Amino acid sequence: MKKNIYGSSLQVxxxxxxxxxxxxxxxxxxxxSIHGSQYNYDSFKLTFKWYREIINDQQLVDAIIVTLQIAVxxxxxxxxxxxxxxxxxxxxxxxxxxxxxxxxxVPVVNPDIVTGIMLFIIFRFFRMxxxxxxxxxxxxxxxxxxxxxxxLPKLKQLDSNLFDAALDLGATKFQAIVRVIIPSIKVGMxxxxxxxxxxxxxxxxxxxxxxxxxxxxxxTLIYSRLAKRQISSNVFAYNSLVVVLTIGxxxxxxxxxxxxxxxxx
Amino acid sequence: MRKSLIxxxxxxxxxxxxxxxxxxxxxxxxxxxxxxxxxPDLIDKFETENxxxxxxxxxxxxxxxxxxxxxxxxxxxxxxxxxxMIDKLSQEDLLLPINYSLLTNLEEVxxxxxxxxxxxxxxxxQYLIPYFFGTVGIMYNTSNPNVKTALESDNGGxxxxxxxNNDFRVALYDSPRDTxxxxxxxxxxxxxxxxxxxxxxxxxxxxxxxxKSLGSIRFGQDDLKGDVAKGNLDLALVYSGDYFxxxxxxxxxxxxxxxxxxxxxxxxxxxxxxVIPNTSKNTDLxxxxxxxxxxxxxxxxxxxxVGYTPVISEVYNVMVNxxxxxxxxxxxxxxxxxxxxxxxxxxxxAQKLNTILNAVRIS
Amino acid sequence: MKSLRRLIYPYIxxxxxxxxIPFLFIVLATISTFHIFNSYTFRFTFDSLRFLTDPIxxxxxxxxxxxxxxxxxxxxxxxxxxxxxxxxxxxxxxTLYVALLIVPIWSNMIVRIIAWENVFKPVSILxxxxxxxxxxxxxxxxxxxxxxMYLPFMIFPIYAVLDKMDHGYIExxxxxxxxxxxxxxxxxxxxxxxxxxxxxxMTLLPAMTAFALPERIGGGTTIxxxxxxxxxxxxxSFSIAATVSFVxxxxxxxxxxxxVRFDKEGETLL
Numbered sequence: 001m002k003k004n005i006y007g008s009s010l011q012v013x014x015x016x017x018x019x020x021x022x023x024x025x026x027x028x029x030x031x032x033s034i035h036g037s038q039y040n041y042d043s044f045k046l047t048f049k050w051y052r053e054i055i056n057d058q059q060l061v062d063a064i065i066v067t068l069q070i071a072v073x074x075x076x077x078x079x080x081x082x083x084x085x086x087x088x089x090x091x092x093x094x095x096x097x098x099x100x101x102x103x104x105x106v107p108v109v110n111p112d113i114v115t116g117i118m119l120f121i122i123f124r125f126f127r128m129x130x131x132x133x134x135x136x137x138x139x140x141x142x143x144x145x146x147x148x149x150x151x152l153p154k155l156k157q158l159d160s161n162l163f164d165a166a167l168d169l170g171a172t173k174f175q176a177i178v179r180v181i182i183p184s185i186k187v188g189m190x191x192x193x194x195x196x197x198x199x200x201x202x203x204x205x206x207x208x209x210x211x212x213x214x215x216x217x218x219x220t221l222i223y224s225r226l227a228k229r230q231i232s233s234n235v236f237a238y239n240s241l242v243v244v245l246t247i248g249x250x251x252x253x254x255x256x257x258x259x260x261x262x263x264x265x
Numbered sequence: 266m267r268k269s270l271i272x273x274x275x276x277x278x279x280x281x282x283x284x285x286x287x288x289x290x291x292x293x294x295x296x297x298x299x300x301x302x303x304x305p306d307l308i309d310k311f312e313t314e315n316x317x318x319x320x321x322x323x324x325x326x327x328x329x330x331x332x333x334x335x336x337x338x339x340x341x342x343x344x345x346x347x348x349x350m351i352d353k354l355s356q357e358d359l360l361l362p363i364n365y366s367l368l369t370n371l372e373e374v375x376x377x378x379x380x381x382x383x384x385x386x387x388x389x390x391q392y393l394i395p396y397f398f399g400t401v402g403i404m405y406n407t408s409n410p411n412v413k414t415a416l417e418s419d420n421g422g423x424x425x426x427x428x429x430n431n432d433f434r435v436a437l438y439d440s441p442r443d444t445x446x447x448x449x450x451x452x453x454x455x456x457x458x459x460x461x462x463x464x465x466x467x468x469x470x471x472x473x474x475x476x477k478s479l480g481s482i483r484f485g486q487d488d489l490k491g492d493v494a495k496g497n498l499d500l501a502l503v504y505s506g507d508y509f510x511x512x513x514x515x516x517x518x519x520x521x522x523x524x525x526x527x528x529x530x531x532x533x534x535x536x537x538x539x540v541i542p543n544t545s546k547n548t549d550l551x552x553x554x555x556x557x558x559x560x561x562x563x564x565x566x567x568x569x570x571v572g573y574t575p576v577i578s579e580v581y582n583v584m585v586n587x588x589x590x591x592x593x594x595x596x597x598x599x600x601x602x603x604x605x606x607x608x609x610x611x612x613x614x615a616q617k618l619n620t621i622l623n624a625v626r627i628s
Numbered sequence: 629m630k631s632l633r634r635l636i637y638p639y640i641x642x643x644x645x646x647x648x649i650p651f652l653f654i655v656l657a658t659i660s661t662f663h664i665f666n667s668y669t670f671r672f673t674f675d676s677l678r679f680l681t682d683p684i685x686x687x688x689x690x691x692x693x694x695x696x697x698x699x700x701x702x703x704x705x706x707x708x709x710x711x712x713x714x715x716x717x718x719x720x721x722x723t724l725y726v727a728l729l730i731v732p733i734w735s736n737m738i739v740r741i742i743a744w745e746n747v748f749k750p751v752s753i754l755x756x757x758x759x760x761x762x763x764x765x766x767x768x769x770x771x772x773x774x775x776x777m778y779l780p781f782m783i784f785p786i787y788a789v790l791d792k793m794d795h796g797y798i799e800x801x802x803x804x805x806x807x808x809x810x811x812x813x814x815x816x817x818x819x820x821x822x823x824x825x826x827x828x829x830m831t832l833l834p835a836m837t838a839f840a841l842p843e844r845i846g847g848g849t850t851i852x853x854x855x856x857x858x859x860x861x862x863x864x865s866f867s868i869a870a871t872v873s874f875v876x877x878x879x880x881x882x883x884x885x886x887x888v889r890f891d892k893e894g895e896t897l898l
Contacts, residue, residue: 008713022732022780023732025732025735025747028746031753032743032746041754090632091632100640106647111857111873114876117664117869117870117873118647118650118654121653121664141642144642173631202737204737205840222738226738236739240735243732243735246731250724250728250731258721
């Protein structure tokens with residue numbers, strides 16, 4: 001029942017177009033990262049010096065470490081908390097649940113810059129230390145709603161009797177959650193974690209308001225360098241590495257998955 | 266088994282990262298400066314000589330510097346803003362007067378005239394020690410010979426940027442003071458004009474230029490110097506230091522230089538200077554920091570790294586003679602040229618400028 | 629499971645502190661001289677509200693709607709068939725292919741914007757292939773770059789919904805005599821509406837308030853709402869920035885509530 005929405009050859013064309021337009025900047029980034037000159041594009045000079053330059057750039061290395069630390073911590077914490085809150089929200093009556101979800105979605109629809117200002121105001125009010133603590137809290141703040149949004153649909157698909165059945169059979173609430181609910185919503189949790197990680201890695205404007213002194217994550221570092229100096233190509237090299245490594249991991253993961261499926265028969 | 270392995274790895278990672286948020290017990294000096302405006306080796310040297318830690322933060326504009334100071338998150342000891350911002354901050358009582366007796370190197374030093382005038386200014390000279398200065402000018406790509414002709418013609422200079430009759434690819438700095446200043450200078454007015462009629466003329470000039478049909482025009486900041494150098498632009502309003510920065514980078518890469526700098530006869534000169542805000546918790550150390558950069562050897566090493574023209578004439582001589590800085594336009598006070606300094610004329614005036622630069626972009 | 633209700637109390641507290649309280653501060657800043665700085669003299673003033681009638685604001689608003697609207701439309705028109713294509717794919721690796729669309733998002737947004745900037749200028753890395761484009765500052769350039777950024781966000785939710793849709797519905801509809809177009813229009817489309825709504829929200833709203841992209845690719849001559857807020861915070865008046873922020877928040881939330889009404893299945897976000 002191959003149904004035609006616009007016809008299948010058009011679908012293929014549009015898919016190719018999609019990959020082209022989405023990956024064009026990536027290809028450009030990779031090209032720039034292996035081209036020897038930052039100003040002259042007359043002839044191609046292959047070089048890997050920009051990749052070596054990544055290590056020499058202590059600021060960049062520090063910023064990369066910060067970005068990764070915050071991303072991992074924020075993802076872990078928001079996934080655990082988000083799942084917990086999602087379970088709570090799921091157990092509400094429809095009216096309250098809707099109210100809760102409206103509030104939950106405010107960080108999602110709010111423009112970054114406004115969220116940045118708002119968080120700055122409140123953290124300043126509490127005289128918090130700006131830097132790692134505030135940036136981490138901010139990333140948890142905007143990741144939580146996405147985790148909840150990923151987990152809730154899975155909770156809806158869950159048979160609500162299972163939980164009660166587990167309680168009847170003598171499990172504590174905690175055991176029931178961990179052994180009955182969590183396994184069924186695992187896919188939602190993973191999806192939520194992935195979204196949280198992605199948002200954290202790339203965040204710029206919110207992180208900008210959350211930092212002080214020499215503290216930077218990769219995005220704020222790049223943007224601040226943009227302010228008074230040219231961007232050096234080692235940043236492009238770092239980005240190319242991220243992309244290539246990610247694609248590599250994904251292909252690897254996928255083929256491992258396939259072999260597992262084959263093994264299981 | 267796998268789950269517990271993952272959890273323990275994460276736990277170790279968490280503990281590890283929390284431990285990296287450490288602190289040292291040394292005295293700290295908080296410095297706020299522009300990007301790429303101070304030799305990091307010299308900062309390390311200062312740290313070692315005085316056994317302190319310098320927490321060094323960079324911003325991209327005076328307004329950002331002001332915001333960071335007023336946000337109050339960090340108690341800055343040293344800031345290096347431009348003259349009009351120093352004027353403003355001093356009017357708001359946010360700066361501490363410099364204690365000249367603590368600056369032992371000051372006697373050996375002779376500032377250039379333009380910097381000295383600022384330093385001796387009645388109202389706010391007592392709060393600053395000059396650092397670097399430069400002029401606003403036009404960087405242009407030499408592959409189109411018409412550009413140089415146009416710049417040097419009677420109606421040239423800054424007016425070339427706003428001329429709707431040429432087909433050049435032009436770019437203006439996205440900074441109200443600089444672009445509106447260039448427009449005012451083209452019209453023959455003072456860059457500090459607060460006269461609504463004059464400002465209105467400047468606004469019309471910029472608006473007409475943005476609507477021009479030949480060639481193209483746009484705004485930018487950091488990207489302008491690179492684009493002129495590469496040939497993406499014919500000319501752009503820039504700071505003198507931007508031009509030198511590109512010269513040095515092209516020399517380092519050994520790429521051919523096809524761009525030049527046009528210094529109009531009458532232009533705006535900006536001076537960046539050390540100030541000590543009243544948030545400073547360590548004014549003695551702050552003075553030591555300033556004194557460190559008044560040392561002639563340190564200042565020369567710094568000027569070599571930063572590339573802008575030093576304010577100290579002895580250092581300038583060292584740069585030209587010993588470091589090989591025999592460039593055109595490096596000397597900041599050419600004969601016969603006149604230079605005007607920005608003044609701070611109150612927040613209403615600043616808001617007017619900001620509004621003009623927003624209003625001209627209504628499509 | 630009603631007893632698990634208590635789990636949400638900490639979350640309510642968290643959201644109250646981090647959303648509602650700052651929101652009140654922003655409202656305060658709209659009608660007074662309240663500031664994020666330490667020093668200022670406080671008084672009530674309605675000057676900032678007048679800015680909402682200023683051509684600068686209205687122009688930025690118009691630009692935001694224009695660019696975000698066109699981008700979303702393109703993303704939807706291109707993204708839906710692509711999501712459909714992937715959902716109907718019979719390959720074992722189809723999740724991998726879809727996931728490949730997420731990879732570019734992991735590379736820094738600012739670097740991607742700089743890459744587009746490079747390409748749109750005449751002297752660019754593409755000169756190595758004898759290609760050259762002089763489009764910086766043009767509307768088309770902004771739209772191309774925006775589509776490049778947001779297409780994956782549109783495709784994902786639609787794919788997710790289409791993928792788990794029960795093909796039995798389509799078969800039943802065909803059995804009952806509907807042709808391909810009718811089956812799509814009456815069965816597939818309504819069932820995937822939740823995904824479409826999510827996709828629109830994830831595209832339209834961020835696009836309306838983007839500022840780095842229009843700033844750099846628009847050559848600084850095109851101002852959207854995000855740019856306006858940024859300029860006012862750093863160079864202008866915090867009160868005006870707060871006013872514009874407030875309006876933007878209200879508009880975004882209203883758009884969100886409006887769009888969600890189209891999703892009768894209750895799949896999206898609620």
